[in-house]
Amino acid sequence: MTQVKFDSSALKQFVHDNELGEMQAMVKAADDELRNGTGAGAAYRDWLHLPSEYDKDEFERIKKAAKKIQSDSDILVVIGIGGSYLGAQMAIDFLHNTFYQAQSAADRKYPLVIFAGNSLSSTYIHDLLELIGDKDFSVNVVSKSGTTTEPSIAFRIFKKKLIEKYGLEEANKRIYATTDKAKGALKTEADANGYESFVIPDGVGGRYSVLCPVGLLPIAASGADIDQLMAGAAQAEQDYVDSDLSKNEAYQYAAYRNILYRKGYETELLENYEPNMRMFAEWWKQLAGESEGKDQKGIYPSSANFTTDLHSLGQYIQEGRRFLMETVVKLDKPNFDVEIPSEEDNLDGLGYLEGKTMDFANTKAYEAVVAAHTAGGVPVMTVHIPEENEYTLGYLIYFFEVAMGISGYLNGINPFNQPGVEAYKTNMFGLLGKPGYEEVGKKLRAEMEKNN
Numbered sequence: 221m222t223q224v225k226f227d228s229s230a231l232k233q234f235v236h237d238n239e240l241g242e243m244q245a246m247v248k249a250a251d252d253e254l255r256n257g258t259g260a261g262a263a264y265r266d267w268l269h270l271p272s273e274y275d276k277d278e279f280e281r282i283k284k285a286a287k288k289i290q291s292d293s294d295i296l297v298v299i300g301i302g303g304s305y306l307g308a309q310m311a312i313d314f315l316h317n318t319f320y321q322a323q324s325a326a327d328r329k330y331p332l333v334i335f336a337g338n339s340l341s342s343t344y345i346h347d348l349l350e351l352i353g354d355k356d357f358s359v360n361v362v363s364k365s366g367t368t369t370e371p372s373i374a375f376r377i378f379k380k381k382l383i384e385k386y387g388l389e390e391a392n393k394r395i396y397a398t399t400d401k402a403k404g405a406l407k408t409e410a411d412a413n414g415y416e417s418f419v420i421p422d423g424v425g426g427r428y429s430v431l432c433p434v435g436l437l438p439i440a441a442s443g444a445d446i447d448q449l450m451a452g453a454a455q456a457e458q459d460y461v462d463s464d465l466s467k468n469e470a471y472q473y474a475a476y477r478n479i480l481y482r483k484g485y486e487t488e489l490l491e492n493y494e495p496n497m498r499m500f501a502e503w504w505k506q507l508a509g510e511s512e513g514k515d516q517k518g519i520y521p522s523s524a525n526f527t528t529d530l531h532s533l534g535q536y537i538q539e540g541r542r543f544l545m546e547t548v549v550k551l552d553k554p555n556f557d558v559e560i561p562s563e564e565d566n567l568d569g570l571g572y573l574e575g576k577t578m579d580f581a582n583t584k585a586y587e588a589v590v591a592a593h594t595a596g597g598v599p600v601m602t603v604h605i606p607e608e609n610e611y612t613l614g615y616l617i618y619f620f621e622v623a624m625g626i627s628g629y630l631n632g633i634n635p636f637n638q639p640g641v642e643a644y645k646t647n648m649f650g651l652l653g654k655p656g657y658e659e660v661g662k663k664l665r666a667e668m669e670k671n672n
């Protein structure tokens with residue numbers, strides 16, 4: 221059964237009936253590029269079949285490693301940046317109690333999974349070291365290239381703590397490395413020290429890697445069911461193969477956002493009505509931004525959390541400059557609903573809501589917002605999900621991944637590279653004094669002095 225329902229009914233005043241049909245030929249061509257590898261970046265399409273063609277032996281090894289971590293660690297520190305942490309963190313937030321970090325170990329039942337190496341903040345690392353204190357912990361270091369600066373620095377620090385606490389031999393048994401099968405500094409180190417290693421397949425880029433060991437090990441260690449996650453994604457893999465727009469809602473989403481983009485709606489807000497889906501938007505932003513923002517074009521991916529941000533960004537969305545489109549991921553049925561209590565005095569005037577639930581109010585807020593923003597000139601699309609569980613999440617991940625592949629080709633770019641992220645890295649290496657980058661550093665310092 222489909223787990224995602226794409227609703228474009230609020231677009232009527234923005235997109236004429238014929239416009240979607242006019243996209244069909246282009247969607248067919250984009251589908252051909254994606255499925256048959258005739259488009260740019262063809263070597264990075266292996267995520268397309270990850271849900272059905274993953275390495276089953278490795279999958280079992282992931283589950284075993286997760287069990288070991290659960291049995292010997294209070295905390296799992298997952299070190300990675302970009303695609304090497306966003307998917308795991310969004311999944312863990314989506315699948316667990318909102319306050320699971322604050323729960324006691326007994327209530328949580330599973331290790332706390334904490335992410336590091338996704339910034340260069342010393343405060344963050346200091347505070348995490350303090351949180352770990354004397355607790356038992358393990359480290360999952362994740363890097364496809366095996367050379368990214370932020371996670372490399374964090375890894376040195378947590379490796380040192382592991383060695384101090386457990387000694388070298390036991391420390392090596394508490395380090396799990398997820399990286400390339402053959403190249404990169406992390407692979408070299410993992411081989412030299414005998415870390416248990418998991419492979420990021422060649423044809424899977426960072427932002428498409430949540431359904432490989434990158435996401436699966438931390439998600440499994442957190443106690444979530446990765447079989448169900450993969451089963452949901454595999455269902456979506458089957459459901460989204462038709463290049464006929466009328467039969468493929470992921471492709472409809474890709475087509476509509478491109479129709480809107482070409483009319484000047486250049487920024488897309490991914491929205492939720494559930495605080496535990498904030499990280500989902502962060503994951504989606506990398507997926508969309510790195511896939512599409514290149515060659516001086518592309519939809520700018522942003523996000524908003526409702527109803528919270530209706531009291532901050534809401535004014536701008538309703539009446540500010542008109543370049544926004546919105547995509548809501550709407551949970552149709554929360555796992556737990558809470559009734560609004562009755563009060564005799566009704567001093568707060570909420571009597572009219574007595575006996576109704578929080579989710580009733582949340583859904584009415586969503587309906588009200590769609591109507592208001594539509595009237596205000598903001599096109600709104602909705603991706604409905606039935607509930608929050610592993611199966612639905614796997615399905616939803618695949619929905620957005622396949623939509624982004626098609627969307628990129630519709631806009632005439634390579635959706636699978638990210639050449640632009642190197643520019644700051646080169647400068648940073650120059651300024652940090654990395655061997656080989658001396659000239660860059662010299663030039664930058666001279667420019668900075670001139671500007672001061």
Ligand SMILES: O=P(O)(O)OC[C@H]1O[C@H](O)[C@H](O)[C@@H](O)[C@@H]1O
Nearest residue numbers: 302303304363364365368426641
């Ligand atoms: O996994 P890594 O090689 O460490 O890369 C981590 C991230 O950083 C890079 O700069 C890329 O732009 C991202 O696509 C990638 O997910």
